Amino acid sequence: MRMTKLYMPTLREVPSEAEIPSHQLLMRAGMIRKLVSGVYSYLPLGHRVLKKVEQIVREEMDASGSQEVLMSAIQPSELWKESNRWDDFGPEMFRLHDRNEREFCLGPTHEEIFTDLIRYEVNSYKQLPMNLYQIQTKYRDEKRPRFGLIRSREFIMKDAYSFDQDEAGMMNAYQEMWDAYDRIFTRLGMKYRVVEGDAGAMGNGDSHEFTAMCEVGESNVAYCDACDFAATDEKAETIVPIAAQEAEEKELEKVDTPDVGTIEDLKKFFDMGADRFVKTLLFQAKDRVVAACIPGHREINETKLMNAIGVAEHEFEMADAETVKRVTNAEVGFAGPVGLDKEVEILVDRRVLEMKNFVIGANETDRHLINANYGRDFEGRVIDDLLVVRVGDVCPKCGKPLVMDRGIEVGNIFQLGTKYSTALSATYLDQNGKKQLIWMGSYGVGVSRSVASIIEQNHDEHGIVWPAVVAPFHVVVTPINVKNDEQRELAEALYEELKAAGVEVILDDRKERPGVKLKDAELIGFPIRIAVGRGAAEGKVEFVLRKDVKNKDEIAQADVLARVKEELNKQGLNL
């Protein structure tokens, strides 16, 4: 490819909308452009990278025995109604109708559609197990698209679905996908971690997330250096030791606490640690209000709470001030489990049962109750764990302190069980001629998100540093001065030689000054740069690796091809 022919609009300045490195660099390197919020176009260089990531995913999926198909992005509402997700998915689903007012959506995921694909044709145990996948565009109307390709409303995903006779088969398929994902993310050169996740709207079995570790990640993972425990902060079980408590239950007493509405205020007012309080948080869940009582020094885990009360995320939010006033008869900040409006269900974190003589809101403005005790003063539904994990909490597996880090979820695997086969009646006949439900799993890789994640993990102050396996081109040949015949001719000769040898090479034949070409080469991040400059007269060129631009190696023209091959092979390409 010649750069003069390539549509590669690089930018000197960072577009003001881009905040994080991958978004800024993808824009500046002329790889993507925004169409509208959360929707991007891929330009030639970005498209090449995307296709390479797709190809690695495809190869490993094929190697695992999964078969590629391609389903429509547009899906009829009927299937989603069968599984109840037409309502459960909520406003994140892009919905539309046809001219006859028939309802459709743009697929945010494809469990229903794949289940439908196989339910009429898979009838026998002899057809199982089976695993199908596609690499296709997904649509989710995110509340807040951001960070370029990391949270977009349209994105490329590889989604796979496994179909098995029984739970053991599903577990086996799950493990195979886990292994395939390990191979995929290893080949992509990612630093990643496999963590336990919350299944959310997908199903109720186990799930794991593959998380590319980086500072700008939106996932928080807690993990243990001493054992293999790793989980998202939503999922991680918390172990919260409760300090020794007073032996005797004291008498419940109402005290004036003027303008003391937060835990911080209470600590000062009573001169006590936050662990002597129980905070009561009110939530609007669908059409009802629930209260969660948790130790004052800890934070509520909304995911665990939603799971406990069985509502979907879009039906759940912190109660607004008006609701709080209605159910507590007090200003915000004085809610407590004693004397709360009867309509409010009270959920209590188990740790509260170990606490004695604690302070709670009195459901009266500027008043608190002291010496409250569970059982004697109030009761509720006890939940084992409603708390969010914190650095320094002990590992639930081995008891050592936990560490936390951020990352981007680039893959996930879910055990679906029979959720969708039940809803859509996907069954087969077993050896005894008996009808059985198919056991399913679903497995996603965010392909476009992986592209952004690779950049987050591979860039420097000059630009992107592509791993050779996904670089848009392997080598850029840069004649320093195209008006110099020797340089131009030598560069052309090298370009032809490398191209003929199967190297993906791009020739920077633009009539630009050297600075512009070198800056662009570093911005885009070609793994190898061959600059043809002063040495051209003696048949010498400069060989530079993008990951080590300081190190410039003067080599003879005759040695270039061998050197390029050697380096690319070292970086995992087979030439």
Added chain:
RNA sequence: CGGGGUGUAGCGCAGUUUGGUAGCGCAUCUGGUUUGGGACCAGAGGGUCGCGGGUUCAAAUCCUGCCACCCCGACCA
């Protein structure tokens, strides 16, 4: 959806407070000089100032409604 902010040329921005002929840098085009780290000189093109309504002799600027985009929060590949 809540909170904050921004919309002026392809990109980055000034101008809005105090209404009066729409500007700067980069990019683009022409000619010339230059060629190892985002050149220089001379010239040129490009904007219904997000959209609608209002106030005014006069609106990028004031008022008002809407829209889009970005950031912080809760969700996900």
